[in-house]
Amino acid sequence: MKKSKAFWGFLVLALVIYAVVQGMISGGILDLYYQNILIQMCINIMLAVSLHIVIGVTGQFSIGHAGFMAVGAYISAIATMKLGLSLPVAIIMGAVISALAGLLVGIPSLRLKGDYLAIATLGFAEIIRIIFLNVDYVGGAAGMVVTNMTTWTYAFVGVVITILVIANFTNSRHGRGCISIREDEIASDAMGINTTYYKVVAFTIGSFFAGVAGAIYAHNFFIIQPTTFNFLKSFDILIYVVLGGLGSLSGATIAAIFLTIVSAYLANFPETRMIIYSLVLIIVMLYRPTGLMGTKEITSLFKFGKKGGSKV
Amino acid sequence: MTEKKSLKRFASIFLASSLIVGALAACSSSEEGTSTNSGSSTGGGENSEVIKIGGNLELSGAVASYGSSIKQGAELAIEEINAAGGIDGKQVEFVPVDNKSENSEATNAAIKLATQDKVTAMIAPATSGNVIATAQIANQYKIPTVTASGTAPNVTENADGTINDFVFRTCFIDPFQGIVAANFATNELGAKNVAIYADNSSDYAKGLAASFKQQIEENGGTVVAEEAYVAKDTDFKSTLTRLKSANPEFIFIPGYYEEVGLIVKQARELGIEAPLMGADGWDSPTLVELAGAEALNNTFITNHYSAQDPDETIQGFVTAFESKYSESPNAFHALGYDTVYFIKDAIERAGSTDGEAIQKALAETKDLSLITGTFSVDEKHNPVKSATVLEYVDGNQQFNSKVNP
Numbered sequence: 001m002k003k004s005k006a007f008w009g010f011l012v013l014a015l016v017i018y019a020v021v022q023g024m025i026s027g028g029i030l031d032l033y034y035q036n037i038l039i040q041m042c043i044n045i046m047l048a049v050s051l052h053i054v055i056g057v058t059g060q061f062s063i064g065h066a067g068f069m070a071v072g073a074y075i076s077a078i079a080t081m082k083l084g085l086s087l088p089v090a091i092i093m094g095a096v097i098s099a100l101a102g103l104l105v106g107i108p109s110l111r112l113k114g115d116y117l118a119i120a121t122l123g124f125a126e127i128i129r130i131i132f133l134n135v136d137y138v139g140g141a142a143g144m145v146v147t148n149m150t151t152w153t154y155a156f157v158g159v160v161i162t163i164l165v166i167a168n169f170t171n172s173r174h175g176r177g178c179i180s181i182r183e184d185e186i187a188s189d190a191m192g193i194n195t196t197y198y199k200v201v202a203f204t205i206g207s208f209f210a211g212v213a214g215a216i217y218a219h220n221f222f223i224i225q226p227t228t229f230n231f232l233k234s235f236d237i238l239i240y241v242v243l244g245g246l247g248s249l250s251g252a253t254i255a256a257i258f259l260t261i262v263s264a265y266l267a268n269f270p271e272t273r274m275i276i277y278s279l280v281l282i283i284v285m286l287y288r289p290t291g292l293m294g295t296k297e298i299t300s301l302f303k304f305g306k307k308g309g310s311k312v
Numbered sequence: 313m314t315e316k317k318s319l320k321r322f323a324s325i326f327l328a329s330s331l332i333v334g335a336l337a338a339c340s341s342s343e344e345g346t347s348t349n350s351g352s353s354t355g356g357g358e359n360s361e362v363i364k365i366g367g368n369l370e371l372s373g374a375v376a377s378y379g380s381s382i383k384q385g386a387e388l389a390i391e392e393i394n395a396a397g398g399i400d401g402k403q404v405e406f407v408p409v410d411n412k413s414e415n416s417e418a419t420n421a422a423i424k425l426a427t428q429d430k431v432t433a434m435i436a437p438a439t440s441g442n443v444i445a446t447a448q449i450a451n452q453y454k455i456p457t458v459t460a461s462g463t464a465p466n467v468t469e470n471a472d473g474t475i476n477d478f479v480f481r482t483c484f485i486d487p488f489q490g491i492v493a494a495n496f497a498t499n500e501l502g503a504k505n506v507a508i509y510a511d512n513s514s515d516y517a518k519g520l521a522a523s524f525k526q527q528i529e530e531n532g533g534t535v536v537a538e539e540a541y542v543a544k545d546t547d548f549k550s551t552l553t554r555l556k557s558a559n560p561e562f563i564f565i566p567g568y569y570e571e572v573g574l575i576v577k578q579a580r581e582l583g584i585e586a587p588l589m590g591a592d593g594w595d596s597p598t599l600v601e602l603a604g605a606e607a608l609n610n611t612f613i614t615n616h617y618s619a620q621d622p623d624e625t626i627q628g629f630v631t632a633f634e635s636k637y638s639e640s641p642n643a644f645h646a647l648g649y650d651t652v653y654f655i656k657d658a659i660e661r662a663g664s665t666d667g668e669a670i671q672k673a674l675a676e677t678k679d680l681s682l683i684t685g686t687f688s689v690d691e692k693h694n695p696v697k698s699a700t701v702l703e704y705v706d707g708n709q710q711f712n713s714k715v716n717p
Binding site: 031032033036037040133134140141142143145148217220221222223224225227228264267268270271273274 | 369371372374408409410411412414415416417419420421423424426427428440441444445446447448464466470471513514515
């Protein structure tokens, strides 16, 4: 009962946000510049939330997320540019194949733990990148030119579905299985939880939505090149999750929004851009060592707010 | 107890949210500031007091040295133009934006320059991929965009053969360097039997190798051996031995300086005495460190310009640049400088700051004399201009000759 309330509440909130932003776009208040920042924000939220399910919920340290994003981006680009399919079909294709790649990598490598898994995922992401680099069909190092098809609606629907699925997964029986792995893998194994199965499921779902984000990315920025999806991109995504608070879905979302805005704003100061960006990261981590939200969710704050007055 | 805890929690939430709100507010207010500014000053663009030229450049990230060099060159040019009274009496304002050497940021930066700063013209990013990421924005907002160093053919020409109307470049395209090298080998060095040793992992090198081969065969020469390496290789001796047994009079090695440095060193160690030649990818001080000054003797490269060129205007530029930045200008500095003059010339001939008029003027550019050569723009928006051939003598680049297309 309670859970479904949160579910419908989120849907209503999403609809309201969508209506307001769409109204502002139609009214000409938000020009292409702001629309583009919004789309980028949506892509970053999807990436952050899809990594959150792997790192935050299941506690598996993966630093190869950009690899799955690359799969989604390239497969969807092939679907629209070479096979002439429509964008929604392409997004689904990219996401499904990305999930398959996640499954393929997850089954052998998720038996590893901690640092070893991190290295394995990093290696995998590099392999994907090198494959795209050497396949002439997708343009090799020079990259693949993609028509711009993404609109704010695609990006927003993508975010809503991503958050809904991952939030519901986390609250489900499977999600609790994953959380128990995060808390203590040996104990949960002893309790009869099939740890490898849950880890692979979480990993596959994570790569599915990274594929969605990659597909939307590919169709927004005119060109995709293998260098875009290098390990630095993986670290960018990791920063969202860690900054937001490991284990907090709303934290990952807020951090993605926050850092997208900071990054866009700092484009005006090219000389000091990276210094300020890094300072922001350091300051946040110093004052909020567990991330912006810790392991709390934003909904728990609202419940709290009711008691202490309607300030929040 | 709970009271205290809740207060603490409130404080932390408040802090976190105020941080976000603060960033948001700062962001929107500054955006408003710039947009109202440009609204009042540039307005329709026709009767403005200043001409804004945007610079969508790699100022941080992987290829920051390219973008920063172009920015320095462009700033010098704008300083000179403003000191001489501006363009048609209007002062020029340079608006540099950092694209972090990333495609997506390049798109963002182009949109920002087009919609927020409302620039008259843009200097596009330094690398080809990033230029492509901005091309559609330039076409959509009808803002003439010139890249200083994006050399891939598909920057201005799409895969289906259509031209990106508003995209131009100041540099020659990749295949041209291969043609120049082939002509140099045939005409200046008299080489008949040549070999090619190309970097197989870069489109740049593959493109150069293909155009070199085609031209050398047109010139009546023969390619006696064709070998390839992959970036990050370090041992080239077995392939070089094979090349040596084919006995070429000239070896063309398109690639980047990191591998080329080792190739040149190992080739000389194996006793290959034939002249070696490359392109602008060789142009780095690291090459001399890797290969050694002696091994580099009797090697040549094609490049955009040379600071040693005795030409008067070039020497004038070199002196002006050295007095401002106290370093010798490289090819990117010169190209950035030229890009601004290329745009200036077009705005003057168009007689307005209207995007379509400038676009037309840019496309009609003829015999414009700049630092990196005199050029006319062809129907594919590529400049037809001369390339400079440099020779390494005891580790220093020396001006050899200028080759016209």
